[in-house]
Amino acid sequence: MTADQGGGPLLRVEDLVVEIPRDGMVSTPVDGVSFEVGSRESVGVVGESGCGKSLTALALLRLHPRGAAHIRRGRALFRGEDLLAMDIDRLRKWRGRRISMVFQEPMTSLNPVFQCGDQIAEGMQVHLGLSRQQARDRAISLLEEVGMDHPARRAGQYPHELSGGMRQRVMIAMAIACSPDLLLADEPTTALDVTVQARILDLLERLQEERAMSLLHITHDLALVSQRSNRILVMYSGRIVESAKTAQLVAEAAHPYTLGLFACRPRLGDRRRRLSLIEGSVPDPAHRPQGCAFHPRCPFATARCGQERPEMQSLGAGHAVACFEAERVREAGRWPDA
Ligand SMILES: Nc1ncnc2c1ncn2[C@@H]1O[C@H](COP(=O)(O)OP(=O)(O)O)[C@@H](O)[C@H]1O
Ligand SMILES: [Mg+2]
Structure with a gap:
């Protein structure tokens, strides 16, 4: 407040x-x-x-x-x-x-050539000044927070390897990463x-x-x-x-x-x-x-x-x-x- x-x-x-x-x-x-x-x-x-x-x-x-x-x-x-x-x-x-935004179709916002963990980490490096490793670790705990199973493994996967629901969770993790x-x-x-x-x-x-x-x-x-x-x-x-x-x-x-x-x-x-x-x-x-x-x-x-x-x-x-x-x-x- x-x-x-x-x-x-x-x-x-x-x-x-x-x-x-x-x-x-x-x-x-x-x-x-x-x-x-x-x-x-x-x-x-x-x-x-x-x-x-x-x-x-x-x-x-x-x-x-x-x-x-x-x-x-x-x-x-x-x-x-x-x-x-x-x-x-x-x-x-x-x-x-x-202010963050989450869209209907995660594939339009997720980059197909980067691992999910790196995409979540990017915003935290830019906005919060975290190191690559710190941001990557935070990304894994965010994936856990949004209910992903095997968060560490998911962080290393590419968007096309995930289901629609999982991609939306990645999008949400990205959106909330910087609180x-x-x-x-x-x-x-x-x-x-x-x-x-x-x-x-x-x-x-x-x-x-x-x-x-x-x-x-x-x-x-x-x-x-x-x-x-x-x-x-x-x-x-x-x-x-x-x-x-x-x-x-x-x-x-x-x-x-x-x-x-x-x-x-x-x-x-x-x-x-x-x-x-x-x-x-x-x-x-x-x-x-x-x-x-x-x-x-x-x-x-x-x-x-x-x-x-x-x-x-x-x-x-x-x-x-x-x-x-x-x-x-x-x-x-x-x-x-x-
Ligand atoms: N890129 C665009 N080019 C031309 N018209 C558009 C564009 N985006 C939206 N519109 C117009 O704005 C109206 C509202 O669109 P939109 O905000 O996407 O509606 P909603 O999200 O409620 O479905 C559409 O019916 C269309 O007439
Ligand atoms: Mg609409």
């Missing part, structure tokens, strides 16, 4: 807008996103594919695809310092050291089968608590974070549309999209996979409908929803929603049957 600036949140994102120029037009896949992550807090970010979750996380570390996208405006105050405005060399030193304050995990288990997924999520949860980290867990799976996060941000078409403590969101969701994400039915033949009941798809950010971006898919929509865009409004006790029909939605309590 001591290093917190005035006891404020660890991360405070204000009105983040990411633009992508395309065909002479400008689209805004991240369209005014604001949220906070507290010290030691675990926050879930949920939304279907194409809602702008990854771009939001990447932009915070200025790792968004250069050339394609740029940050139009906004601030991302980390311990009071703006990540979006600071000197890029300074930010490079913070990446991996104070960051914040871990951004973008669909960290989406590529894994369900049992491995649960083990990796248990691991992230344990590390977050033991290491007193904050965790921003991005996923398309609301059921998954509703069992594990302290607070949830629901994202739709480039904006946060509902934000609440997890128990609150489960008990009294006030955005139709949130109800839709909760209302999934088991997929035939695979009880653990769920099928969305929300018809249609997330709009292309270059062709967003007028009014509320969700209104064409929304069973609660009125004429106003097609004309005006609802802003986030507080419902009290840390619960906020961007919906004109929030009261009706909260009372209905569930996605209407088709």
Whole structure:
């Protein structure tokens, strides 16, 4: 807590807008996103594919695809310092050291030609000034900490010699090696089968608590974070549309999209996979409908929803929603049957 600036949140994102120029037009896949992550807090970010979750996380570390996208405006105050405005060399030193990221596909982040142990060790040599041997020893204990069997042997293996779940553990070991304050995990288990997924999520949860980290867990799976996060941000078409403590969101969701994400039915033949009941798809950010971006898919929509865009409004006790029909939605309590 001591290093917190005035006891404020660890991360405070204000009105983040990411633009992508395309065909002479400008689209805004991240369209005014604001949220906070507290010290030691675990926050879930949920939304279907194409809602702008990854771009939001990447932009915070200025790792968004250069050339394609740029940050139009906004601030991302980390311990009071703006990540979006600071000197890029300074930010490079913070990446991996104070804020780390874990991605869906470890093979895009792991280097195929280096042994896993050396890849974990590298950050500690650079950021913490450890010797090669010290860093290598630490890498082995990190592999043990993330639950790898035979950690010393694993350290000498190459990524292709490991299973998907083991690679993700290596990625997590790399991410926590320098004891960051914040871990951004973008669909960290989406590529894994369900049992491995649960083990990796248990691991992230344990590390977050033991290491007193904050965790921003991005996923398309609301059921998954509703069992594990302290607070949830629901994202739709480039904006946060509902934000609440997890128990609150489960008990009294006030955005139709949130109800839709909760209302999934088991997929035939695979009880653990769920099928969305929300018809249609997330709009292309270059062709967003007028009014509320969700209104064409929304069973609660009125004429106003097609004309005006609802802003986030507080419902009290840390619960906020961007919906004109929030009261009706909260009372209905569930996605209407088709
Ligand atoms: N490299 C890119 N080039 C062009 N458009 C992109 C690129 N990355 C993302 N986008 C646009 O931004 C939207 C949001 O993408 P993304 O942040 O990856 O969504 P999510 O992670 O929620 O699935 C996409 O639907 C797409 O329109
Ligand atoms: Mg994504």
